[in-house]
Amino acid sequence: MKKEFLEAFSVVVRDQIIMKNSVEISGLGTFKAVHHSQHQEKRIDGKTVMMPPRDTIEFVAEIER
Amino acid sequence: MHIDHQQLLDLLAEASGLDAETTEKQLNELIADIKQSLSDDEAYEIEGFGIFSSLGNRIMFIPSKELETEINFKYVGMEPIELDEPAPSFDDPFEGLDDESGAEEIDLEAKKPVGKDLGTRFAGLIDDDINDPDLEPAEDPGPEMWGVEAHKEDESADRLFASLMGQDYEKPIEEDEGIDTSDENEFDGFDDVFADTDQEEANSNDLDAEVAAFMGGDSDSEENDEKDTDELLDDVFAEMESDGLLNDDMTEETLGLDDTDAVIDYAEVPQEDGEDDYIAADLNSISAENEAEKKEPDEEDPEPEDNTENDLELEKEVDLDFEDPFMNLEDDQVDESVLRMEEFDDTEIVPVIKNITTDDPTDTDQKAEANKEPEEKETKTKKKEKPIKASKNSEAAPAWLWVVLIIVVLGGGVVGLGYFNILNIPFISPSTSTVATTSQPATPPPVVETTPTPVTDPVSETPTETSQTEEPATNQEQAAPPVVENTQPMQNQTSNEAEKYGLTGALSADGMDGYTIVMYSLSNQQNALSEQQKLQNDGYRAIVAPIESERYGTLWRVSLGQFASLFDAAVAAEEIETLLPDNYFIKKIN
Numbered sequence: 001m002k003k004e005f006l007e008a009f010s011v012v013v014r015d016q017i018i019m020k021n022s023v024e025i026s027g028l029g030t031f032k033a034v035h036h037s038q039h040q041e042k043r044i045d046g047k048t049v050m051m052p053p054r055d056t057i058e059f060v061a062e063i064e065r
Numbered sequence: 066m067h068i069d070h071q072q073l074l075d076l077l078a079e080a081s082g083l084d085a086e087t088t089e090k091q092l093n094e095l096i097a098d099i100k101q102s103l104s105d106d107e108a109y110e111i112e113g114f115g116i117f118s119s120l121g122n123r124i125m126f127i128p129s130k131e132l133e134t135e136i137n138f139k140y141v142g143m144e145p146i147e148l149d150e151p152a153p154s155f156d157d158p159f160e161g162l163d164d165e166s167g168a169e170e171i172d173l174e175a176k177k178p179v180g181k182d183l184g185t186r187f188a189g190l191i192d193d194d195i196n197d198p199d200l201e202p203a204e205d206p207g208p209e210m211w212g213v214e215a216h217k218e219d220e221s222a223d224r225l226f227a228s229l230m231g232q233d234y235e236k237p238i239e240e241d242e243g244i245d246t247s248d249e250n251e252f253d254g255f256d257d258v259f260a261d262t263d264q265e266e267a268n269s270n271d272l273d274a275e276v277a278a279f280m281g282g283d284s285d286s287e288e289n290d291e292k293d294t295d296e297l298l299d300d301v302f303a304e305m306e307s308d309g310l311l312n313d314d315m316t317e318e319t320l321g322l323d324d325t326d327a328v329i330d331y332a333e334v335p336q337e338d339g340e341d342d343y344i345a346a347d348l349n350s351i352s353a354e355n356e357a358e359k360k361e362p363d364e365e366d367p368e369p370e371d372n373t374e375n376d377l378e379l380e381k382e383v384d385l386d387f388e389d390p391f392m393n394l395e396d397d398q399v400d401e402s403v404l405r406m407e408e409f410d411d412t413e414i415v416p417v418i419k420n421i422t423t424d425d426p427t428d429t430d431q432k433a434e435a436n437k438e439p440e441e442k443e444t445k446t447k448k449k450e451k452p453i454k455a456s457k458n459s460e461a462a463p464a465w466l467w468v469v470l471i472i473v474v475l476g477g478g479v480v481g482l483g484y485f486n487i488l489n490i491p492f493i494s495p496s497t498s499t500v501a502t503t504s505q506p507a508t509p510p511p512v513v514e515t516t517p518t519p520v521t522d523p524v525s526e527t528p529t530e531t532s533q534t535e536e537p538a539t540n541q542e543q544a545a546p547p548v549v550e551n552t553q554p555m556q557n558q559t560s561n562e563a564e565k566y567g568l569t570g571a572l573s574a575d576g577m578d579g580y581t582i583v584m585y586s587l588s589n590q591q592n593a594l595s596e597q598q599k600l601q602n603d604g605y606r607a608i609v610a611p612i613e614s615e616r617y618g619t620l621w622r623v624s625l626g627q628f629a630s631l632f633d634a635a636v637a638a639e640e641i642e643t644l645l646p647d648n649y650f651i652k653k654i655n
Binding site for chain 2: 002004005006007008009010011012013014016017018019020021022023024025026027028029031033040041047048049050051052053054055056057058059061063064
């Protein structure tokens with residue numbers, strides 16, 4: 001496996017995720033972007049905090065081990 | 066949008082610069098590697114991307130920090146924002162408490178050295194211990210054991226005790242030196258003495274905890290002792306001596322003549338502290354009193370003649386009953402531990418008796434001191450007591466203050482009601498005067514000129530005049546318009562107080578500070594007035610105002626309505642758009 005390929009793989013998947021695209025890798029699974037909108041959170045110390053929006057990457061495996 | 070495998074390959078080829086075939090091969094190799102490592106129960110990490118891991122049968126992907134950050138670049142700089150005021154921090158109140166406790170501790174320490182001398186010396190002799198059980202209830206293994214405790218749980222009883230105590234101290238001095246109270250004093254003294262000895266012997270003692278409690282009590286009593294005058298101490302001694310039974314033992318012990326440990330301790334402490342004066346005074350008083358009182362050796366259980374009035378004689382008797390164990394203690398110190406429990410009871414009971422027996426109303430100062438002392442004790446040892454005491458002190462004064470406050474508030478409220486005409490109060494409610502003043506502005510200014518009536522009578526035209534009360538005002542205003550028109554057309558409107566602003570109805574003088582919709586600017590006054598007349602006939606508020614123009618001379622501006630704000634005018638203009646020319650505009654009237 002070439003280093004360029006791995007780097008390219010990372011970049012491609014990342015960019016697609018940023019563009020809210022889901023990326024399917026056949027035989028492995030699918031990467032999806034999940035958006036968590038701004039929300040309030042109650043912390044243990046009683047403070048209410050407004051959490052900023054956030055995107056996460058989610059991987060749905062196509063296979064089972 | 067979904068990137069399928071083929072699209073991914075294209076993208077990869079483009080990004081990596083490799084040809085499609087190589088890319089596909091590489092990708093398959095990557096997938097195979099990942100599967101392999103997962104099947105081997107290993108995680109597979111792509112640097113800068115994330116980790117493929119397995120949890121049970123599931124395959125998980127944990128994005129790397131870099132990846133997470135990069136896909137969130139849109140939200141960079143957004144931090145969690147605290148919405149609430151930080152809840153009252155738990156730390157602060159605790160700190161405050163700590164400070165208080167610390168201060169109290171400091172006070173105790175500061176006072177201890179002063180009172181230590183007296184306290185250690187005379188702790189046993191003086192009744193200060195009365196308050197002690199209250200002070201340290203938690204430490205006491207068996208609070209039930211304390212007879213006094215029950216009494217003192219009741220706060221009123223507590224105060225009573227304190228006040229009584231203050232009086233008690235002096236009475237023995239002045240009047241009853243050799244009376245029964247001395248017995249009680251003796252018991253207390255013994256208890257304290259034993260407690261002290263126990264403290265030193267504490268290690269071997271089964272009742273260490275109780276001793277410790279007592280010691281704490283002693284310290285408090287010491288504080289009380291500070292404030293007590295020498296006379297009090299002397300009196301105590303006198304009382305001690307007055308009892309025939311205990312005279313010899315007690316005096317000797319207190320003087321340090323006895324060989325018992327407790328006695329030695331007491332003797333040593335005061336000397337070290339350098340209170341020789343007290344000792345000397347005590348000795349003198351003791352000797353004198355002894356001489357006087359030894360003539361009456363059988364006063365072990367004397368019924369105090371002075372104290373016969375007390376309701377608690379029964380308790381005295383109980384105390385007297387306790388004397389026996391005490392005697393036993395002196396005889397046999399082996400029984401100390403056994404008797405100690407009883408001693409505690411004695412000490413508590415003793416204070417009760419004392420309070421009853423000795424009442425000295427003459428000395429207010431010492432009363433005050435006595436009252437203070439218990440308070441100080443309680444505050445130092447019991448935090449709970451503090452607020453109670455404070456409230457106690459403050460209760461009396463605020464009562465009348467509250468009354469005054471209520472009166473003031475009610476009075477103010479009534480006057481306010483009167484002022485605003487809610488209540489009719491002569492001299493306060495300005496009802497008549499205000500009405501007059503408000504109606505006055507409606508009256509027209511002096512008539513300078515009278516002009517023909519093109520302006521018309523708004524009264525007849527305006528449909529809004531319903532109330533009779535307003536009619537006189539409007540009638541007066543009718544005369545005004547002509548005046549205004551000729552000199553200042555701005556004021557030619559009749560005022561309709563009911564509607565300051567509006568599109569229809571009569572013109573209101575008050576509304577002249579608002580906005581109006583300007584329809585025309587005419588060079589001919591007659592035309593303008595006729596336009597106004599027409600509009601007024603249609604029920605609108607029409608204003609004719611002269612405009613001085615350098616170019617065209619005087620123009621007569623015909624406008625519609627009186628509005629509180631530009632917005633209102635605009636809304637009204639929208640509604641009557643068909644009536645208005647295209648080039649209408651909205652302007653402030655003045």
